[in-house]
Amino acid sequence: MSEVEGATEGSMIGWRARLAESDLLYSFLHSPTAIISAVVTLVALSAAVFAPLIAPHNPFDLASIDLMDSLLPPAWLEGGSDAFLLGTDDQGRDVLSTILYGARISLLVGFLSVIFATVIGVVIGLIAGYAGGVTDAILMRIADVQLSFPAILIALLVDGVLRGLLSRDNYDQIAVYVLVLAIGLSFWVQYARTVRSLVMIERTKEYVQAGQVIGLSTGTILFRHIMPNVLGPVLVIATIQLALAIITEATLSFLGVGVPPTSPSLGTLIRVGNDYLFSGEWWITIFPGAALVILVLAINLLGDWLRDALNPKLR
Amino acid sequence: MVFFVLKRLAQSVLVMLVVALIAFALFRYVGDPVNNMVGQDTTLEQREQLRDELGLNDAVFVQFGRFIGNAVQGNFGQSYRLREPVTDLLAQRFPATFELSVVSAILALAIGIPMGVYTALNRRSILSRSFMTLSLVGISLPTFLIGILLILIFGVILRWLPTFGRGDVVSIGGWTTGFLTKSGLESLIMPAITLAIFQMTLVVRLIRAEMLEVLRADYVKFARARGLTSRTINFSIALKNTLVPVMTIIGLQIGSIIAFAIITESVFQWPGMGLLFIQAIQNVDIPVMAAYLLLIAFIFVVINLVVDVLYFVVDPRLRVQGR
Numbered sequence: 162m163s164e165v166e167g168a169t170e171g172s173m174i175g176w177r178a179r180l181a182e183s184d185l186l187y188s189f190l191h192s193p194t195a196i197i198s199a200v201v202t203l204v205a206l207s208a209a210v211f212a213p214l215i216a217p218h219n220p221f222d223l224a225s226i227d228l229m230d231s232l233l234p235p236a237w238l239e240g241g242s243d244a245f246l247l248g249t250d251d252q253g254r255d256v257l258s259t260i261l262y263g264a265r266i267s268l269l270v271g272f273l274s275v276i277f278a279t280v281i282g283v284v285i286g287l288i289a290g291y292a293g294g295v296t297d298a299i300l301m302r303i304a305d306v307q308l309s310f311p312a313i314l315i316a317l318l319v320d321g322v323l324r325g326l327l328s329r330d331n332y333d334q335i336a337v338y339v340l341v342l343a344i345g346l347s348f349w350v351q352y353a354r355t356v357r358s359l360v361m362i363e364r365t366k367e368y369v370q371a372g373q374v375i376g377l378s379t380g381t382i383l384f385r386h387i388m389p390n391v392l393g394p395v396l397v398i399a400t401i402q403l404a405l406a407i408i409t410e411a412t413l414s415f416l417g418v419g420v421p422p423t424s425p426s427l428g429t430l431i432r433v434g435n436d437y438l439f440s441g442e443w444w445i446t447i448f449p450g451a452a453l454v455i456l457v458l459a460i461n462l463l464g465d466w467l468r469d470a471l472n473p474k475l476r
Numbered sequence: 477m478v479f480f481v482l483k484r485l486a487q488s489v490l491v492m493l494v495v496a497l498i499a500f501a502l503f504r505y506v507g508d509p510v511n512n513m514v515g516q517d518t519t520l521e522q523r524e525q526l527r528d529e530l531g532l533n534d535a536v537f538v539q540f541g542r543f544i545g546n547a548v549q550g551n552f553g554q555s556y557r558l559r560e561p562v563t564d565l566l567a568q569r570f571p572a573t574f575e576l577s578v579v580s581a582i583l584a585l586a587i588g589i590p591m592g593v594y595t596a597l598n599r600r601s602i603l604s605r606s607f608m609t610l611s612l613v614g615i616s617l618p619t620f621l622i623g624i625l626l627i628l629i630f631g632v633i634l635r636w637l638p639t640f641g642r643g644d645v646v647s648i649g650g651w652t653t654g655f656l657t658k659s660g661l662e663s664l665i666m667p668a669i670t671l672a673i674f675q676m677t678l679v680v681r682l683i684r685a686e687m688l689e690v691l692r693a694d695y696v697k698f699a700r701a702r703g704l705t706s707r708t709i710n711f712s713i714a715l716k717n718t719l720v721p722v723m724t725i726i727g728l729q730i731g732s733i734i735a736f737a738i739i740t741e742s743v744f745q746w747p748g749m750g751l752l753f754i755q756a757i758q759n760v761d762i763p764v765m766a767a768y769l770l771l772i773a774f775i776f777v778v779i780n781l782v783v784d785v786l787y788f789v790v791d792p793r794l795r796v797q798g799r
Contacts, residue, residue: 317754326506412619454617
């Protein structure tokens with residue numbers, strides 16, 4: 162076990178973190194659930210990233226869509242075509258391809274909003290925990306109030322306000338960023354509270370006092386020295402929140418206040434397909450739905466495992 | 477005790493004022509209220525006159541004061557989209573949301589609490605492992621997908637249950653209820669289950685975590701050392717101490733049920749307040765959004781207040797600290 166960097170300041174913590182890492186690896190290799198969910202997540206991620214390369218059709222290339230192909234059932238059912246494995250939707254687009262492209266948008270919104278929420282939450286948590294006093298009281302009061310409202314409600318509200326403020330003509334183009342803002346703003350509280358409580362412990366430790374004594378700026382102490390020591394739990398929250406963010410995006414899109422049908426996410430696809438449920442074309446809804454569930458379940462299982470592995474007390 | 481309640485009350489009022497400020501800002505600055513009220517052919521003078529009548533030329537804090545005064549009296553103006561007083565719209569739709577929420581809350585707690593206790597007590601049994609796996613699936617299933625699956629299975633394939641609306645309702649003194657007719661009850665089944673499943677999985681996990689925490693406590697170890705039966709330990713000591721945090725959970729549950737009712741109502745076209753709110757967002761119908769926001773905030777604040785006070789009443793330790 163090498164200890165090259167950070168040998169003096171907080172060497173205990175560096176050493177323990179490294180031990181935790183090896184524990185983590187051990188626990189990962191001995192948990193079939195963790196391996197399977199990691200594989201599923203990776204496959205889903207690469208399928209989404211490389212969608213333009215692996216999708217059998219380009220569902221948004223108007224030239225290649227033929228209305229004659231619309232509402233075809235999956236290939237293994239009567240009337241299905243081998244060209245469209247999971248059938249086609251009302252406009253003759255290949256359902257499998259729209260799922261691959263849709264997962265791209267869903268994951269994009271999920272990742273961006275989690276990153277956004279993490280940045281806000283960690284910064285606020287660091288400041289509140291380190292400053293204490295009035296700053297802490299005000300910031301945590303805001304967090305408490307927001308936490309007493311469900312995230313989906315906050316996201317809906319932010320979305321509604323932005324919808325009113327922005328002109329409707331170009332709304333479709335920026336819908337993704339509106340969603341990121343709405344979901345990010347509704348998710349930051351958990352990070353802030355966790356980071357704050359960890360910082361309050363770290364603040365009293367010797368390496369922080371040493372930093373103060375040798376005259377490091379508050380910013381340096383906070384972001385270069387304290388922050389690395391509180392990021393473990395943040396990672397766990399981020400994994401679990403990624404699943405939540407994807408669900409929230411899908412829900413908003415399903416409700417018709419998310420990503421527009423011109424560049425659909427999984428939620429939008431489910432919304433569009435929902436209209437065809439009663440006439441028997443179930444595949445337009447159910448396949449994107451199944452894709453969403455598998456994706457979210459895999460991420461959730463991974464997050465669950467990570468939480469247990471980093472927190473042996475709960476085992 | 478009195479001091480504690482007063483302090484909480486003051487905090488609640490502050491929260492309501494902040495929410496009112498947001499609602500006011502929405503109403504005043506998102507879009508032009510005058511533009512939303514008049515037609516295309518209104519002259520500039522008429523617009524200016526309306527602006528004066530509405531008091532939009534007064535100082536901002538005067539307007540805010542008037543907004544709060546109106547809100548306290550339940551006056552939120554007219555819906556831009558439906559051209560009806562917002563208060564009437566909300567009042568018409570409140571019973572639908574209320575009945576749906578109450579039924580699903582009861583379902584979620586009545587099934588969720590026993591399941592949570594069982595999984596905590598028999599951690600290694602196959603049944604509790606499958607409960608936990610199921611609850612993870614439940615958390616990963618978005619509410620709207622559960623609704624769609626139920627509609628597909630019981631509405632489209634089996635044709636057992638109606639898939640949208642409330643069925644026939646009976647009106648009793650202005651309150652419409654679906655409890656008294658067959659179609660009303662049938663219509664309630666799928667939305668209530670949809671709304672309950674997600675809450676139930678949360679209840680199971682929270683109760684289990686709480687119970688495991690309590691079972692590790694020193695007083696439980698002591699009780700075991702005294703040789704009490706595991707029945708006494710589990711139910712008289714552990715479960716009782718678990719129920720204190722459960723109150724908070726129930727409080728939060730009611731809140732999140734209201735939030736998730738928006739989704740369920742949207743899936744089943746259930747004519748409640750949530751559906752109204754979603755339509756308001758889609759059409760940027762600000763008065764409805766502002767009123768719904770205030771109403772929901774009010775319900776949340778009241779629930780939190782009640783839970784806080786109950787906590788205080790139930791847990792003697794807090795009473796000692798409070799002095």
